[in-house]
Amino acid sequence: MLKIKISQHIPMPIQVSLECMDGQIHALVGPSGSGKTTVLRMIAGLSNPEIGKIECAESVWFNADEYRKNFLSVPVAKRSCGFLFQQYALFPHLNALQNVLIALQNSGIDFERKRLLALQWLEQMGIDNLADRRPHQLSGGQQQRVALARALARQPEVLLLDEPFSAIDVPTRQSLYRTLADIRQDLSIPILLVTHDLREAELLADNITVIDQGIALQTATPSALFQKPRNTRVAQLVGISNTFQGKFNAGKLSWEGTNYILDVIDKGKIPAGMDVAWVVPQSGLSVHRQANHATLPVTIKQVSTLGQIASVELAIRDSGLSINWDASSAELKRLGLEAGEHVYLEIDPQQIHIMPLRPINDPRRLQNI
The missing domain is CATH 3.40.50.300 (P-loop containing nucleotide triphosphate hydrolases)
Incomplete structure (x- = not known):
């Protein structure tokens, strides 16, 4: 050892x-x-x-x-x-x-x-x-x-x-x-x-x-x-593209820059009303043709196909934000998705990970190493 x-x-x-x-x-x-x-x-x-x-x-x-x-x-x-x-x-x-x-x-x-x-x-x-x-x-x-x-x-x-x-x-x-x-x-x-x-x-x-x-x-x-990166700098260094900000309040996450409030798991570690950063892995995203109670309306902004993988940029409607969704080329073909189309995004609340919002140079990031 x-x-x-x-x-x-x-x-x-x-x-x-x-x-x-x-x-x-x-x-x-x-x-x-x-x-x-x-x-x-x-x-x-x-x-x-x-x-x-x-x-x-x-x-x-x-x-x-x-x-x-x-x-x-x-x-x-x-x-x-x-x-x-x-x-x-x-x-x-x-x-x-x-x-x-x-x-x-x-x-x-x-x-x-x-x-x-x-x-x-x-x-x-x-x-x-x-x-x-x-x-x-x-x-x-x-x-x-x-x-x-x-x-x-x-x-x-x-x-x-x-x-x-x-x-x-x-x-x-x-x-x-x-x-x-x-x-x-x-x-x-x-x-x-x-x-x-x-x-x-x-x-x-x-x-x-x-x-x-x-x-x-x-x-x-x-x-x-x-x-579950510890903070936004870790998320950046490990290449997590879907990093956002918001305000957390007892299981409710207000997504900054949008009008949406997401239900998330409250583990009791973050005080109510605190500004936070949050990430969601690719496994927590899915795209649908039809809306349901758990979906958000999005527009396909750009599709980049790299071999068998397609990277899709989804614009959150009525906001200036985008979220990236990686799908297989087969999945993209099955859904028949193209740039400019209106579809619906589902975010798995159990896979949303919330982090304290701290500047990169905040000395508190050195704690608990």
Whole structure:
């Protein structure tokens, strides 16, 4: 198990707290420059936070309070980390086997045993037949497999992956996803994955931490994160397009900019009469040809078809607002919907998620990380 709670102010603010169980993949997502890679470097010991604690497999790797008492920072070489970099970081003058052998250099075992272990890792990556090739003779995906074999050859207690699939084509990426899934089952160690690809995080991770300007804004399962973001900034960062404002009053949500009042579930967490932001996932939207008691009149403003998916912009009548509805091309064809038509939108009240309305720079957004 990996547990971290770290904080610093310079050279950039960092305030992150998370746990990753053995066998789990925990993704760190956020904009470029948000501090995701910095967190990995701190875990590996390549840099230190000002205060906090980093603990892995019941061993403390870093510990410092605000007074710098009981300071501890285990050297990089003594932290059992496998670190996979975005650009592979293979030695160009060494072949694949020799690159993996580097990780076993100080293992204390004889050369022939090290060679057999390195070959076994290349075999597990499916590239043992490429052991004699140098990096320039390998494809991007093959280089990444060599780098992954090297990271795992030390039998680390945690695996750190820094944008490992970003420079690889889609078919190769899918293959590496399967390899990562197999490794996860076999090794049962915490795996931290830095990625800018939300779909990748949703596909691979058990939990996701959203980081913005060095601050962990929310940690949740993928489904909870996309359906119930903590605040409007999280909703923006995870790409939730349908974010609106309103006023909440005991189960009634007045939709700002419209004359509509939506019935929502009152969980007793938001005071009556409070200004709020709210989101609704795509699963909470449906479009009908005929009106019923639960529908709102809308006009199809624009239809954008992307392969088998159609993105439909619906203008809320008698307002300046629009809401986006993603449907399959088949559903669009079945309903016979075209731009300019008047149809009816149904919003599932059970899927509306209400959030306190706070500015992005409000310091209260840093609470409960």
